[in-house]
Amino acid sequence: MSQPLPVTDDSLRPIAEKVLEGLPLSQDDGVALYASRDLHGIGRMANFVREKLHGDKAFYNRNRHINYTNVCALSCKFCSFYRKRGEEGAYEMPIEQVIATAKTAADTGATEVHIVGGLHPWLKFDYYLDMLRGIREECPELHIKAFTAIEIVHFTRIAKMSVREVLTALKEAGLGSLPGGGAEIFDDRVHDEVFKGKVRADRWFDVHRTAHSLGIHTNATMLYGHVETPPERIGHLIKLRELQDESLSAMRAQDASSPSACFNCVIPLSFIPEQSELGYLPGPTGLTDLKTLAISRLMLNNIAHVKAFWIMQGLPLSQVALDWGCDDLDGTVVWYDITKREGDGVHQNLHVSDIRRLIREAGRVPIERDTLYREVTRDAVTDRVLSSAPLNEPMQLVSSHS
């Protein structure tokens, strides 16, 4: 017997049929989803996909974000993080401070550090290599997820090396994976309006494609709710799906001597206007947040996880999003300097027991994961990680989610 279609908006019926059959949605389908008022129907479709992939599991991790410098050669209009060197509030952390912060994180139970910063005009490539080597030496078990594609392109310039050479050197120094930042919206019109100085989409994809070919897993983001239109968001998601198709094909063909990798998850980032040059914009509403998270789940049928990053969407909405296609809330974070909401400081620590409580209250089962989405088990008394799977091993996505 065929399943009942979960939508009340008749125009979404053909889309619902495709979703139930696991078929990829088109650009027009994505635009129709944004145009529909059937928020619950969209949520039910996204939830269908989410539960097909992950059942009732909702993932979180114990991590620590480290922003090593806010000095940046760029001046993107959406960004409230960057400072010019010498400007009040500008900082760069000595390597020892980054290493000590990572060590404290590892000692207090984190399995991951997430390290990103501005494009610092004077720091040499050795600064980044020494940072990774130092963390690797002090905390051999800690997964280092570091440097957006934009920072990687910056390193190719300062080190006069290719993307492949830079990534290879970083991997040898201890890099585990790349975070998804710097993607914004893959569209030239939006690029020229709000982040003109930044490299264009082709360079972001070049970095992620090369990382995958070197066996380095990566994440992907989309910054929504500023000047972009719904069709531009859908175009962005389809471009991510296309690279994931390529990377999954390569993974299927891989042998032990040439490991390859893919996107672990997508993180739709809700734009926070405060203290940015776009501070006059209202920012996305709760409706746009829920629709975008759900539509990301629906468009990206080949990416395993959709993360509601609670710092951006806020905790209450992130909790609700566990029924709108999301299966992951990111983590403990501890410190976050990139975006600034009125009243928030940079110290934004979410306790593990609070994350678990929020997930349980939403009717889901909290699962601690590592960066590559393997379940982490801990000794109940010492809190030490017991899972024996070696870190930095590629996630087995291909057979289960393609």
Ligand code: V47
């Ligand atoms: O690249 C900057 C975005 C990103 C604002 O990979 C803003 O697991 C909202 O990429 N309002 C950095 N967003 C954060 C990021 C990230 C976060 C969590 C997890 C992962 C992951 C990656 O934040 C930037 C930019 O796209 N951003 N300014 C703003 N005003």
